Each structure stands twice: as C-alpha cells, then as structure tokens.
Amino acid sequence: MRRREGAAPVPGGAPLHRNSEYLRWLLGDLLLDIGAGIGAFAFPLITFMVTGSMGTTGLVALVQGLGAVVGMIPGGLLADRVERRRLRLLAGLTGAAVQLALVVVLLGGWAGAVLLAVLAFLDRLRETALGSASNAMLKQIVPTRQLPRAVSVNQGREAAVEMASGPVGGALLGISLVFPPLAHLLGNLGSVLATLSMRGRYLPRTEGSAPTRLVDDLREAVAWIRTQPIRLQMLSVSCAVNLGANGLLFTVMLDLADQGVPATRIGLLNTALAASILLGAFLAPRLVDTVPTGVLAIAPVGLMALVGVLLPLAPSMVWIGVGYALLGIGLPAINASGQGFFTHITPVAMQGRVSALMRMVSLGVMTLAPALAGWGLDLAGATPTLLLFAGVLALGTVVGVLSRDLRRLPVSSRWEAHALAEGLSVPE
Template sequence: MTETAPTPLRRNPDYVRLTGGQVVEAVGSGMTGMALLLLTFELTGSSAQAGLVSAAYGVGHLAAGLPAGALVDRWDRRRTLVVTGLLLAVVMATVPIAGALGTITFGHLLAVALVEGCLASFIWPAGRAAIKTIVPPEQLGTAATVTQARMSVGSLVGPALSGALFAVGHVVPLVTNAVLYALAALGYRSVRTPLPAPERTPDASTGLLREIGEGLRWVWRTAPIRDMVAIGMVLNLAANGIFTVAILALQRDGLPPQGLGLLESALGASALVGALLAGLLLRRLRVGTVTIAVIWSMVVLLALMPLSPSVWWVGALGCAVSLALPAVNAGVGAFSLHVTPDAMQGRAGSASGFVSSAMMPLGIGAAGFLLEHWGRTPALLTYTALLAVAGVLVSASRHIRTIPRTDEFARLPQAAASA
C-alpha cells in the first residue's frame, strides 16, 4: 500500500495565512529597533540614551520570556497571536500620536521598546505551537526553513525600510510599523484551523511559577533538548563574541557606519540564501550529520578570522557562516518542535530559548574588554577555542548525532509531557 504524499505547504491555506502574518510581523519587528534608535537620538542627541532604548527591547523580551511561554500553554494560540499583534499595533501608534501632540519623551520611547519586547515574547511560542498543529510532522523541516527565511527577511528589509521612511518623516516608520502589526493580526485571525489551549490533566500545576519550573525541568530531563540547549549556550557565547570583536575592531580602525551597514546587509542576505537552500540539504542528509558538519565548519572558518583585519575578509568569513547556519537552526528547530508535546510547546520553547541565549550578553559584553586588554587576535582565538568546545560537545552527543532527515520525523515519538 503506497503512502499518499502530503499536500505541499504552499497549498495549505492555513499555513500560508499564518506564515503571511508572521512575515509581515517580522518586517515590522525588524523596523522597530532602527526606528526607535534613530528617533531617540534625534530627540535627545545622546548615543547613550539611544543605546538604552535599544537595550530595553532585550530586557523586556528576557524578563517576559518564561512567563509568556507558560501563559501560551494556558491560552488559545490563535487568540494569543491576534491580541498580541493588535496590542503591538497600539503600542507603536502611541509614538506618532505623541509626535502629533508634540509630547514625545525619552521615557515614552523607553517604555515602548520595553513593552514591545514583553509582547514579542508571546508571538514566538504561540506561533511555534500553531505551526505544530497546522503542519504534518514530515513537513516540519520545510516549515522551519521558511521560518529561518522570514526571520532573515525581517532583519534585512526592516532596518533598511525604517531608515528610508525616517528620511520622509521621523514618526513615519512607526506609523508603518503599527499598520504592519495590525495586518499581521488580521493574518493570524484568518487561520481557520482551531488552535485551542492544550487540555490540562487534573494533576496539572496551577501556579505560574510552578508551570515555568515544569518547562525548565522538562528541558533538563529530555536528553536531546538538553544537549541542544547546552551546546546552544556555548555556540551563542562564542559566535557572538567573535563577531562582536571583529566589528568593534573594524570600528576602532576607522570603518565608517555605512561600511558596517553594508556588512550587516551582506550577512543578512547570506542568511536568507542559506535558509532557502536549507530545505534541499535537510531532505538529503541527517539533521545530526548537518549539525556536526556545520559547527566544525564554523570552527575552521572563524579560526581564520585573525589572519586579516580587512572588512572584506571579515565579511567573506561571516557570509560563509551565515550561509551555513540556517540549516542547523531549521533542522534542530524542526526536531525540537516535533518531539515537544502540544501541552508543553510554550514552556519548552521559551525555556530552551531563555537558557540557550543566557550566555549571549556575556559573549557580547566581554568582547570589548578582551579586545581592549588582549588585542584582536588573542580575543578572537579565545572565542574560537570556545567554539571548538561546542564542536566537541555536538560530536559527543549521541542524541544529536542520530537525528534523522526531516522527512523521517513522522516515525519519531514525541517526548512525554512530564519527561
């Protein structure tokens, strides 16, 4: 008896509607950081205050991440996406309204960035859970590559569009942003597949802190996820440190802001191409094989970074890494999505993201210190050694080595909700 091939995702109307909303939301999110940065500097003339507004988004996202995941596991996922999109639209709209009244303040912009970070913490786990419901297991790899592509589109298009609109009018990017968030909410609202809150067992925890703890314990007790998160911590620490050292060194050596902007655009374009190619790779090779090969390729490529301080050399190596990394993110992300039960999607996703990203601030923050006190080459080699540790860990993990091709995920069981 032959198996019927699944309907292509492009012909899955609810997936198209959900993804359409997510793409629009990603562009809006990509616009916000640049828009608030430019507006804050225009208002205050202070780079420090502009930096604080930029940091406020990350603070909000980090602070709300774990509670948001637990609440997403209590709430209807479609309603969560719609309401969050509308709230983001309202928050963004307060800035042009204040501009029309002549009452924009630094505190207002700081609050907008902080609240946006908090609200964005609900979008990712709710969208992740929605994809798990709408997409068949054997197509999760394809869906994950699309997720990588839309993130790349948002980071590539959003800042450039924001800068262009800022030249038209200082609050025009935020007007546009509010409209985009509202359109994203409409896209989420048009999804017809029910996305209800998971059924809760009679003995399920009722306190928010207990539910957050359940998510963290589930990640720890589920061996493949635990290995991924641990390796992600080391990888984020090392990779962010390397690129921060390289960029700070370029700034120190006199590269103008336009050059840094072009470098960032090149890295974003490479990530987009990598996301588009990742699906082909993941259908032919085991996710475990791809993960090990890409991480060791990163070690080799970034170990070459000290050979030249040239922006062309930094850009070439950075683009090569950006081209390869989406395949790992998509493959590992799809596997995690498949093995995580619906009742744990919000908490597990938020807990994994929170823990794996916990070392990023240290990697970025220490980069400047190491560059100033040790110099460019020792700082880069220090972070490369940490990256090699990630390579050793991923090679040693049986749980990661044995992850199959994404089209074979349907044969894999889910982890127990209680792990």
C-alpha cells in the same frame, strides 16, 4: 468524546503552498518580520546616535534582552493555556503601541539612555510573553512530516526580509530617526490583520481537560526536559551559537559605527548575511533529508568559530561581507534539523512551555552579547573581542562533538522511529 481544536485544517498530504491557513499564518509573520527587521537593525544605531557611547549602547541592548528573558516563561505558560490566535493578535496590538511610544519620544526630543532602555525592555517583554504563541501554533497548522520544510521556509522568509531590512533601515534612518520605528509599527498592524483572517481556533489543550495550576504546568515541562539529555546537549550548542555569533555581529557593527561608516553601508553587511541564510534555507530541506541531524547541528558551529578567528584579519568591507555570508550559510540547517526534531517530539499541549524554557536559557545567554561587545571594544578593542566570541563558538563545537545523543540523531525520515526507540516521544 473529547475533541482538540486547531488541528491541521488540510489533509496531511497537501503541500504547504495549498494550505490556506498556513499561508495566512505565514503572511502575518512576514509582515511582522519586515517591520521588526528594520526596527531591530536601526535601534542600536538610534541608541548610539542619541547617547554617543558604545558601552551605553551595549547596556541598553542588554536591558532589551533581559525583557525577552523575563517574558519567556510567562509566554510559554500562556501559550499552553490560552487560545493561541488570540495571543498573536494581542502581541501585534501591543507591539504597535510600544513603537508608537518610541516615535513620540523621538519626535519630542526626550530620548535618552534610560527611556530607550525602558521602551526596549517593554517591547521584548511583550514580544516573548505574547508572541511565543505564534510558533506554538505551527504543529497544529502543518503535518508533522512537513515541519522541517515549514521551518526552512520560515528561515528563508526571515533571510529574504533581512536582505532588505539592513539597507532599508539604514536609508530610513538617514532620513529621520522616527522612520524605522514607524515601519515596525506598521509591521505589527499588518500581522494583526493577517491573523484576523485565520479561520481556526488554536486551543492548546483537549476540550474538557481538567484545569491545572501554573506551577504544575511548569513542573511538568521541566520534568519532560530533564528526562531527555539530548535536549540539554542541544541547548548547550544553541547557547554557544547565540552568544558567539551575535557577539561577532554586534562587535563588527559597533566598531564600524565608531569608525564613522554610514548606516547604509553597515546595512549591506546584513544583506550579505541574509543572502547566505536565504541560500542555506533553500538547501536546508534537502540537507535534512540526506544528512544526519547530528552532523547538521554541529558542523556549522565549527565554521562560525573559524570565521570569528578570521574576521579581525579582514582587510575591507567586502571581506567582512564574505565572513558574514559564511556565518549565515549553516544557520538554516541547524534550525531546520534541531528545531524540526524537537517540535516533532514535543506534545502539542506542551509546545509553549518547553520552547519557553529552552529559549529562556539560550536567549538569556545571548543578552550578554551586546554588553560584552560594547565593553570589549571600549576596554580591549575589536580583535580581542572578536576572538573572545570565536572562542565561545569553538567551545560549542567541542560540546556538540562530545555529546553522544546529539551526534546520533539520524536524517529526518528516521526521526519518528528514532524518537520512539529512544523513548523521546510517544504517539499522540
């Protein structure tokens, strides 16, 4: 009899906090997030300090995003062909190596736009090519009915880290340009140690399965997605959120940096955003259980569009912080409902590929946000640029409202019955 390894190591009824394998997985992601959050906040400011140009900073961020897009499909294919714990280890080791190179470049005084862009591209490339395996493991670690809660916990963890990463990143940046990448390096090494403590093997395929060709694997995933219009509808909304929300945040950050606002004060805005995401993560499991998933996937996008329209009118940093809080409050509900549902209906053996194809499109669109923000500020100023991104979010809201399949998604307790009735999944 063929056997699949890497199934949930605890009984389906055990709560998440008693699932030791999940806790080890979560610790690795937490340590990585701490370092990555500090590094992600500080890197655009490091680039701006080195180059002195908002346009160049946006261009470097665009190149960084392209690295993520290039690595997405290879990462999805790897996650569905190679033992996933091994890939997560390799992701941490290569991440530490790239951050060490950045530290050396900054200490040596060799940093410039081209070299920073190359390192940023490589870091995001290896992150998506190797790091995709981590989320692909989740369905093998926790029972299906706990996926919404697990996704919400991830959102809360990321938000809690984000609350501190802005101020800490700003403070470290005020001491030395090399301290944020050093923190990022240590986060990668912490993830490696936590992953080494995991006991399971996370094979993406049933033992004894016949070997397949890469092109056939990719074709299978594309065919799976094309048979489900609801995935394309959700993808359209996700693209609008990724481009619009990140564009708003990047525009505000660059505009404040150009006005001479200290990095520590800019970091406090990230804290406001993260605090609202943390609150949203606390509420998300309850919302997913009581509010139809279709509503949770669409309504917060409309709120984000309204915030984008009002941000140019914000008279002070306090009001900008309020806008940030409103931007973040609905994100966990969107992710817990949408990501939880699509993780549920995607077979274990296709988690990497399907996720990679979906993320490649949405992240590909998101890579335009920094460049559009930088160029918009240079050419038109803050208000027109913010209104542009608000318009993108408004368009995403309209698309969601017009998408019948997405609107009809029920509460999480009815996901399985709905997916089977609509032909969106089959029992595994």
